[in-house]
Amino acid sequence: MEAHGIKQPHSRRRRHGIRNYTTSHPKSSYRCIMAPSAILELTPSAVPEAAPRHIAPNNLISLAAQGKICTAFGIKIIPGGEIVQIAKSAGYDSLFIDLEHTTLTIRDAGQLCIAANSAGITPFVRVPHECGLGFMQRVLDGGAMGIIVPHIHTVDDARRVINVSKYPPLGHRSISAGFPQFCYAALPTSTVQQEMNAHGSTVFIMIETADALAVVDDIAALPGCDVLLVGSNDLASEIGTLPDWDHPDFIDALRRVGAAAKKHGKLMGIAGLYHRPDVLTQVIHEFGAKWIVGAQDVGVLQAGGSTNSKLLRSL
Template structure:
């Protein structure tokens, strides 16, 4: 059976549009995928680095996303090993976000863990959620998974990574240079100072490097400053943007809702029931 997979990141970038993503860190139920679909997100960013999600949780979310035509990417824990990455990919991920990559050699190891021989060291299995567990010929399966379902995100969040960014971007198989704004600004000594010249210079360096090497430039962690995000997209060419995590969206909506509820009592004179 011939099943062709679609990767929304590849499609949106080819059309010079932004791939929009929502982060999932606390809600492991499939309903969050339905909400993401209804809202119009292109991708979900499942966080296994800063959550207590299991690989099974990630796989269930990935499978639901695949059925909803939303591209699932998964951030794995630092130095989790090839075996762990294999399980996440077999569970339905279409991309892996690698945190704390510092050198070109580490980037090559990351790529190797996502690709089949001769490009890498991923092992072959069958009955995958990407194909809704249908039987797919081995050659077609390998070709599609290598080309469409193994996007490699290198998270740029350390000073060493920034220093080695040209060599990292030159690694064959690296697809996205994703700036982790919080950790990178922390390493640079300007935590949360998004308009500081040091942080802005770092953004420009990553953006220019991505452009020279034909990689996608992405940004994460700038949830509170849509004005700066807009400049990063418009002026620096970012095409993958992580909008916010589920926990942040819930917190913002609850805060707004309680403000509305408290406003109901503004100028309110209690009604005194007569006896």
Template sequence: MPQNNLLHNVAQDRICTALGIKIVASNEIILLAKAAGYDSVFIDLEHSIFSIKDVSRLCSTSLLSGITPFVRVPYQCGNGFVQRVLDGGAMGVVFPHLRNQKQTTEFYVLEEARKAVSCTKFPPKGTRSLTAALPQFDFQRIGAKDLIQQLDSIGSTVFVMVETRECLENIDVIAAIEGVDVLLLGANDLSLELGILGEWEHPRFQAVLENVSAAAQRAGKVFGLAGLYTRPDICKRVVQDLGARYILGHLDMGLLAMAMNKNMEQLRGMDCRV
């Protein structure tokens, strides 16, 4: 099956770069990402109107292009939905908004994290259902044992987004769960929950970066960062000083908007009346 660029890059102590996709459903966005040199794509099903068919098409094109496709699913979307995303070609799933629902915070946040792992792995590690002819293997028939081993080990990376108070307060025990691969800090939602939305220099936010990094290092997991698209200075420090190895660079919509604004500046500069 195709290489998992995240696991490959981390093994070489290199970062895995990612392009976020939430509005462009055509295969051309993957080819553009390939030409630009991205290692992976972060296909967003939480904040988009993409269909499963859209996502599967993007994943298949990514696999053929040597780019690793990861998909963020909606909160509490259900095991069956995650199954369809994985069967559609995703090499990993991003689970957002782990939070407390009832009783003690720790119990329910941990239960959500364990369920995230369980629905992505085959028995005895989890509860994923077995099928054949998957896009990860070019739809060829593969022996069941070999298929399970490869998908469990490199074809079903589990990202837990750290973007709630409950997740942050239980970060060490979540990081210690077998099968959780990446602690992905969602800067915008987490700063919103902490009451410091967009205050990236705030001591509390800076402390959060350090705490999540430390938890990832103690558990031997990957530390990732998303949401700081306009602060490359902070991203650079997080990579170089705090050991982050997965960075969501920007979303397709943001990149298009920036390029269009820049182009309009150039065009207005041609008008002699301005």
């Protein structure tokens, strides 16, 4: 077009990598894509069609529904979003973000979760022992799609976790608004509650104490308990079989957890046995485990670095 004799160039938004989102992606897609100039124009009453209207994907739930396993990469020392992209490109389905045996902060966890949800690799966060119920809720509010709670001993321990993680009627989680799981979109509270309870607050009860193993069937029966996660090292230590991963008592413990999960329609997970693929094969195919935690960032870096340094010194 021309104005006062000056030729104005046509706007070619695609040249700058911006295109009409609504024509190239279904509305149900979980994406946060918009032109920078449009960010300040958004209000709850004027949300564009491109805004996400559904929660981020929960790969554990979707894969388990198909009878498939969900793999997890452990993050213990790296707080940057780069590790999320690396785990995604490596082929993992989810993340095990560890705040128990680490110096990572709740802020680090939140940023990792936001990056993971955007990348389509589902983030689950293990909280520290006796961190407080309020801390658990903050982890979920910060973007985690599920919470992993260690050192459970009793049914009441598990029930308290559910109460702070699930909205009514499953629990008593406090209601808020503006969640990264929805790209902070303005949504009806009823929608947030329903989708969070179903997909955005997966409760992992760790079975890693002899006490929890003794009442694993009762824990699995609790509404809102979604996953029974075996902490292999602590459980083996508690029942006196560490480090014999082939010990009949340890294998029987794994069998009991799998049976309880199957009986009550819950999922079984396993952590700490990535170095024993033979045992993992049994846990998956005989006991029905669906969430499999693999190596952590620190182990992968150390192993890769060790291999490379030996190669260089051999030249």
